[in-house]
Amino acid sequence: MQKFIIRRLLSIIPTILGVSLVVFFMIHLAPGDPVTLMVGDDATPADIARIQAIYGFDQPLHIQYLRWFGNAIQGDFGVSIRQSRPVMSLIWERAGATVELAFMGMFIALLISIPLGVLSAIRRGSWIDIGAMTLALIGISMPRFWVGLMLLIYVGLNFDFFPLFGREGSLFGGIITFFTTLNPHEFITGFRYLLLPAFALGTAATALQTRLMRSSMLEVLQQDYVRTAKSKGLSDRVVTFKHAFRNALLPVVTIVGLQFGYLLAGAVVVETVFSWPGVARLIINAVSQRDFPIVQAGTLLVAISFALINLIVDISYGFLNPKIRYD
């Protein structure tokens, strides 16, 4: 197990190297440069050249990359060109908001999709099944920004409980406060602000996982060992939950890791619609301003967290299926 984790952690290194290279060269080779975008209406070409030299943009690209990478592995991701502040602190300020959003989105997705998928499989062909599958199809097809706007119009505007924009307090922080001081205020506030954006973010994942859960469950229910269990005289309930469910869960868990990637990508849209102050918006704004240090550090950290989440998912297989060995 330890060996496995170490091996996987090591395998993240080439991934990170690859991501950093691709991102660095893509953003630097794209037309547009930060200085021209920064200086506004009245700078002269000489002013621009001078400022570019200060940031080292006049150097060959591979030198710029090596310089940046050398600093990055020492934990120095540089200073934002536009905001004149260390990139790491800009990212950390917003990381909590995005992590909370993505986890809540996934939590909602699992909360809905697993029971619904299982139910649809057991009651195959019933109205629950047909309804769930129709909803799932719609859920996959709806673009996130549209889901977000609809939630704002039909839920946000009608229920004062849900604010229309922004973020107030932290849900995770609120949970801790509740358990330490029994004061639920922060938790509830965090929850109010988080629920709609998380729901909008999680819609597609919910839909996909419901379908997956259903088909996986159907497949398992037709396996020999399930028939055996049934013929032993075990009740449907025991067969379904004790024998079939755990095995059916495996493909869903696999996809959860990958879905996190989509959630982080979808966060760009959701954070914009809900004015959520997260990392995705920081990165997307930095892209349009060509604020290279933020884009590079931001995408790198997203890539690392994606790799780590998938590692955790792989480890969790072992708990679901003892047959899986990690060596």
Add this chain to the structure above:
Amino acid sequence: MKKRLGLLVLLLAFLLVWTGGIAEAKTLVIGTWQEAMGLDGRVEPGVAEAERSNTIMEALLCFNHDMELTPRLATDWEHSDDGLEITFYLREGVYFHHGREFVADDVKYTYEWLLDPDNEAPNRSLYIDIVEIEIVNDHEIIFHLREPNGFLINNIARMNIVPRDKAEELGDEFGSRPVGTGPFIFDTWRRDDRMVLKANPDYWGGAPKVDELQFRVIPSDSARLMAFEAGEIHMFQGGVDALEIERLEEDPNIVVGRAPGPGYEYVGFNQKSPLMNDYRIRQAVSHLINREGIVDHVLGGIGSPAYSPIPPMLPWHHDGLEPHAYDPEKARQLLAEAGYPDGGFSLSLHTSDVDHRMEIAEILAYELGELGVDVEIRIEEWGAFWDRIMHTTDYDMYILSWHGQLDPDRATYRQFHSEGGRYDYIYYDNARVNMLLDEGRIVPADSDRSLEIYREVQEIIYRDVPYAFIFYIEEIALSQPYITGFEVHPYHPASWENAHLFDIED
């Protein structure tokens, strides 16, 4: 079962608790479309930055709602007869937020910092005519100029004064926690979410009527409008959906403020492209723009048809001209004169991903298509589009805008002088225009000669069509009916600089 019931009760209790209010300070909430990069006007000249920082810091002068220069930190100013000196008389008894009195040395520091090439100030070239700053006493200061510059004063009205001690102490950090003399004091700033400012009770113009001012960033236009209609923000300017305007104006619970702004949108013609070098083809394109139709149907009536680079609110504006008429037949004739009776050539039309510009591009491509001209529309992300017109000549036409055209020099020199600097991306070169624009810089701004010069420039531009002007922009602001003291400002960066006069009525 009991356990579950308990959980439900607990949950209900939670729901009740959140409604528990706290004694509220009077907080004015302004929505904006974009976060500021920093609040130091010396290094960040953008609108999103200025609309915030102008509530914290002040310039020597400012523009009133009629776009006339009015006193701010200076109570009066005068040009010397030879035009080589500007004397400012500074307001006395004004204190920075950290308690020190505002004096002439702060003005000197601000401008010397700006002019020092090592400080990377992007707008340095605007002030380059200032060669020396002489302090007469704490409340009188003289700017010595290299040559007469009648319009420098407008740029001085756009530069906020920073306190020497704080600016030196904070360095780059100054833009993240600025100190000024303005009606509001910087408090906290969570980027991409909110900026909180506290009222300055000692403000020389009178203490603000609210206790706190917040800027909230809501990037999505629809979400911002919803937040406004739900009462979560009190006001915002810009980014109002054209399709919503009519409904909003009919709603008695919404105050829609409109004011013609100092800017316009246009089609630019790259004269390094052989086709666009022919003024008849440029005129033909101009006659294919249905300006009325675009304003009414694409812009929801926000704006007005344009025909000159100098906005109508400035005295130099030529009101004897009128927009080129929408006249496809005339356009066909012009193309025939140019040697293309049936079209038969193709042009590229570039713009960035702004909704109404993409629509205008489609309309223009259709109109040209009717005359046999094949138009390839290329929409690019802003940075890429900007890079194309700044650094390449690989385009025939593009759609773009100019804002903040506060004086006739700013509205013409960079655009139409063949040595106008980096903004000459149409490569227009007309000896007469060059000569006039050079002269316009030297003659006194309030002279008849100045008016004559820019009148002639506008006439030449009108015939030559280096730009086909589409529409003059109009600023639009929404405010709640219970907000008093607010009037929409034609110059967006100045929108909230009088926020100390705004009040929230019960």
